Amino acid sequence: MFNLRRSTIRDAGQSLRRNSLMSLASIISMTAALVILGIFLVITMNIRQVTQHVEGNLRIQVFMTQNCTQQQKDALKNYLEQNNLIKSVQYESKTTALKNFSKQLDSSSSLAGTINSKNNPMPESYIVRAKNANQLGKIKSQIEKYNQQGNTGIEYIKYGRDYIQALTNFSHFINMFCLFVVIVLSVISYFLIYNTIKLTVFARRKEIGIMKYVGATDNYIRAPFLLEGAFLGIIAALAATLAVRTGYYYVLGYLSGNALLPITANLASPSALIGKIVIFFLAYGILIGTIGSHVAIRKFLDV
Amino acid sequence: MIEFDNVTKTYEKNEKDALKDINLRIESGEFVFLVGRSGAGKSTFIKLLLREIDATKGVVRIKGHDISKLSKSQIPYLRRKLGVVFQDFRLLENKNVYENVAYAMEIIGRPEKKIRKKVPLALSMVGLSDRMYHYPHELSGGEQQRVVIARAIINNPSILICDEPTGNLDPETSKDIMRILLEINRHGTTTVVVTHDMNIVRLLNKRVLTLENGILTGDSSKGGIANV
Ligand SMILES: Nc1ncnc2c1ncn2[C@@H]1O[C@H](COP(=O)(O)OP(=O)(O)OP(=O)(O)O)[C@@H](O)[C@H]1O
Ligand SMILES: [Mg+2]
Numbered sequence: 310m311f312n313l314r315r316s317t318i319r320d321a322g323q324s325l326r327r328n329s330l331m332s333l334a335s336i337i338s339m340t341a342a343l344v345i346l347g348i349f350l351v352i353t354m355n356i357r358q359v360t361q362h363v364e365g366n367l368r369i370q371v372f373m374t375q376n377c378t379q380q381q382k383d384a385l386k387n388y389l390e391q392n393n394l395i396k397s398v399q400y401e402s403k404t405t406a407l408k409n410f411s412k413q414l415d416s417s418s419s420l421a422g423t424i425n426s427k428n429n430p431m432p433e434s435y436i437v438r439a440k441n442a443n444q445l446g447k448i449k450s451q452i453e454k455y456n457q458q459g460n461t462g463i464e465y466i467k468y469g470r471d472y473i474q475a476l477t478n479f480s481h482f483i484n485m486f487c488l489f490v491v492i493v494l495s496v497i498s499y500f501l502i503y504n505t506i507k508l509t510v511f512a513r514r515k516e517i518g519i520m521k522y523v524g525a526t527d528n529y530i531r532a533p534f535l536l537e538g539a540f541l542g543i544i545a546a547l548a549a550t551l552a553v554r555t556g557y558y559y560v561l562g563y564l565s566g567n568a569l570l571p572i573t574a575n576l577a578s579p580s581a582l583i584g585k586i587v588i589f590f591l592a593y594g595i596l597i598g599t600i601g602s603h604v605a606i607r608k609f610l611d612v
Numbered sequence: 613m614i615e616f617d618n619v620t621k622t623y624e625k626n627e628k629d630a631l632k633d634i635n636l637r638i639e640s641g642e643f644v645f646l647v648g649r650s651g652a653g654k655s656t657f658i659k660l661l662l663r664e665i666d667a668t669k670g671v672v673r674i675k676g677h678d679i680s681k682l683s684k685s686q687i688p689y690l691r692r693k694l695g696v697v698f699q700d701f702r703l704l705e706n707k708n709v710y711e712n713v714a715y716a717m718e719i720i721g722r723p724e725k726k727i728r729k730k731v732p733l734a735l736s737m738v739g740l741s742d743r744m745y746h747y748p749h750e751l752s753g754g755e756q757q758r759v760v761i762a763r764a765i766i767n768n769p770s771i772l773i774c775d776e777p778t779g780n781l782d783p784e785t786s787k788d789i790m791r792i793l794l795e796i797n798r799h800g801t802t803t804v805v806v807t808h809d810m811n812i813v814r815l816l817n818k819r820v821l822t823l824e825n826g827i828l829t830g831d832s833s834k835g836g837i838a839n840v
Contacts, residue, residue, distance in 0.1 A: 519702055522662070523763070524692035525719040526685070 318536065335505040336545050339597070342494040343549030343590055344556075349487045350589070351557055354582055369437040369449055370401075370467040377462030382433070385462065388455055389437060394444045399436040406431035432464060495597060498545075502601030506538050510606050517609050527610050531603070538602030542594025550587045557582065613771060613802045614638040614661065619670035621656050621826075630656040632826045634670070638804065640770075643797045645813050646806045648823035654806045657823070658775050661804075662694060663687050675770065692720055695764030695772040695801075699779035701756040703748040709735065709759050710744045716763045734762040738792050754785035761792055771802045778809055786812060 371389075373382065389398045401409075407429050437452075439445045449468050456463045510517070520530050557579055614637070621631040631653045638644050648654050659665045660672050663679050671678050674690070682690055703712050710731055717727045735741055738758040748756055757777060764772060774793065778786035790805075790812055797803040807813065813820055822830030 515702065516704055519704065519715075520719055521688075522691060522696050522702075523716040523719050524688045524690075524767070526688045529719060529721075 318533075331505050331508055332541060335501040336541055336548070338501045339498045339542065339545035339594065340548040340552070342498045343545055343593070344552050346491055346494055346593075347549055347553035347586055347590070348556075349490055350586060351553065351582065353483055353487050354585070367439070367442045367445060368468075369439075369445060369452065371435045371437065371452060371463055372432045372465045372467065373434060373462050374464045375432065377433070381460070381462030385435060385455075389435060389452075392448065392451065394439055394441070394448050394451075396438045396440045399438075401434045401436055403429045403431050403433055406434065495593075498597050499601050502538055502541060502598050503605050505541065506534055506602040506605040509537060510534060510609050514609055521610075530610060531606055534602045534606045535599045538598035538600075538605075539595045540598070542596070542598030543591060544594075546587070546590035546594035550583065550590050553586060554579065554583045613640040613642070613675060614804070615671075615673040615676075616660075617671040617673070619660065619667045619672055621653070621660060621665065622668045629668075629826050631660075631823075634828050636821065636828060636831065638802060640802055641797070641800055643794065643803045643816075643818045644805070645816075645818055645820045646804060646823065647808070647810070647813060647820060651825075652823040653826040654823055655775055656826075658696075658773055658804075658806065661771075661773060662696065663690060688720075692767055693770045695767070695769035697757070697760050697764050697772070697774040697777045699776035701748070701753075701760050703756055703759055703763075705748050708745050708747050709740060709751070712748070712759055713763045713766055716766050720767060722767075730766060731762075734766045735759075737765075737795070738762045739788075752785075753781050754788060757781065757789055758792065761789070761796070765796055765801065769801065771804065772796060774803070774805045776806055776808065778807065778812070783811070787815075790816065 371385065373385075386398060386400070389395055410431060437448065439448055445468060449466060452463075452466055455461065456466070517530055561579060616634045616636045619631060619634040620629050622629045634657075646654050646657060656665070660667055661674070661679075663682065666680055672680065674693070679690060704715065707715060713731045713734060714727045717730065722730075732741065732744070735744060738761050740755060740758055740762065743751060743755060748759070751759070757780075761777070764774075772793070777793070778789050781789065786809060793803055793805060794816070820830065820832040821828060
């Protein structure tokens with residue numbers, strides 16, 4: 310669609326120079342919009358990272374009775390493995406459970422000494438992880454239903470539900486808020502670009518008229534304006550990336566220098582995050598820039 | 613080359629037809645004057661040819677093709693067959709003479725090498741070889757109009773359309789411009805010239821179409837020029 314000949318690039322460049330003030334204004338505004346967008350993106354990405362980390366540890370643990378049979382265990386395992394909401398089913402034997410339990414106890418504790426494999430009171434269990442943490446509740450009620458058949462050998466189903474719910478609600482809220490901010494800022498950026506390009510189109514309307522009379526195609530006439538819009542978007546995207554990157558490094562430096570906040574280990578690594586953001590910003594800048602130009606010039610092409 | 617079949621144009625805002633039941637044929641290689649008072653519909657005629665506007669009724673044919681059938685994306689290719697010259701010169705102020713003419717070739721994707729060869733030829737044809745690097749504001753009105761003519765013919769159009777090409781020029785300069793148009797016509801380009809300048813029309817003894825209030829009232833090829 311781009312007819313990228315030398316004259317196209319030259320025209321786009323000329324026009325940028327001619328309207329340098331307006332171009333600068335729209336770059337600055339779009340950069341500001343993208344920086345705010347970037348801040349929210351950084352926060353969302355980090356929340357997602359943290360929730361993913363937590364979600365990865367979210368599980369239902371199905372404890373068996375002390376005198377359950379091998380048949381009951383096989384039946385339950387079979388049942389769980391057939392459920393396609395479930396990501397994995399992991400068996401925890403009495404011995405492993407005891408080992409894990411002992412680890413949590415002080416070795417000098419008197420209890421540790423009195424328990425051994427002979428009188429191990431820990432139950433066997435199945436640890437169930439969901440493909441999607443939102444569905445853990447559903448999985449739990451399915452297992453409960455299964456248990457209602459009776460004679461299943463299940464003692465107790467453990468699931469830390471409220472905690473998960475709060476976390477998913479919070480990340481939902483953040484996502485919705487982000488979406489809202491993205492939409493508002495996109496509209497603002499769009500109109501800024503639109504107006505900049507409209508000015509340059511207006512300044513060159515005579516030229517557009519001549520082009521039409523000489524038989525230039527609409528795409529040919531449009532190309533330098535689209536290029537100009539895309540260029541504004543790209544400059545804004547790069548400036549915003551630089552700003553967000555600098556800011557993020559600064560914040561990370563501050564947080565890791567603060568011993569009270571041992572959370573930095575779980576935060577997204579700057580390079581991975583900036584890599585994602587720069588691509589997103591560029592796509593966003595180019596898209597908003599070209600759409601804005603496209604609409605700005607449409608009216609002037611009807612000759 | 614050009615055919616109007618019962619062509620009527622009514623602008624949306626107007627009750628009166630700008631052109632009414634026009635029937636005419638202009639053959640390939642002809643030189644035709646189109647005369648008429650202000651508001652008679654001369655520019656409307658030209659806009660129909662360029663498909664800047666569509667006929668309300670009737671058919672406009674160029675080289676036998678009904679141009680109303682062209683899709684929007686085909687219109688540029690129609691216009692490449694038509695060279696246009698306007699009264700107000702419509703040159704780009706920030707481009708010099710050479711660039712203004714070369715521009716018309718760039719726009720339709722002609723290679724740089726061809727452009728460098730052809731632009732000086734066209735400029736010598738209109739007698740502007742020594743003004744190539746002047747900017748429009750450094751030229752007289754007649755010279756500017758000659759640049760426009762060079763630009764109009766640079767892509768070898770089949771038809772050259774001029775809407776009052778001498779409207780802003782003194783009589784002597786107008787004659788120079790007419791001489792250039794005749795020269796272009798002599799090379800085979802069908803030429804339609806809209807003008808108010810009856811002196812020139814009488815002088816040249818070419819076919820004259822007369823419009824009055826949107827009606828074609830005279831065609832000298834069918835006998836006599838109506839008084840305007
Ligand atoms: N875009 C338009 N919308 C409405 N009416 C129009 C439009 N263009 C022209 N007209 C009307 O159509 C009629 C013919 O106009 P046109 O421009 O063809 O006249 P003309 O012969 O070229 O006149 P002139 O010698 O002054 O250039 C006029 O009455 C004019 O007011
Ligand atoms: Mg007119």
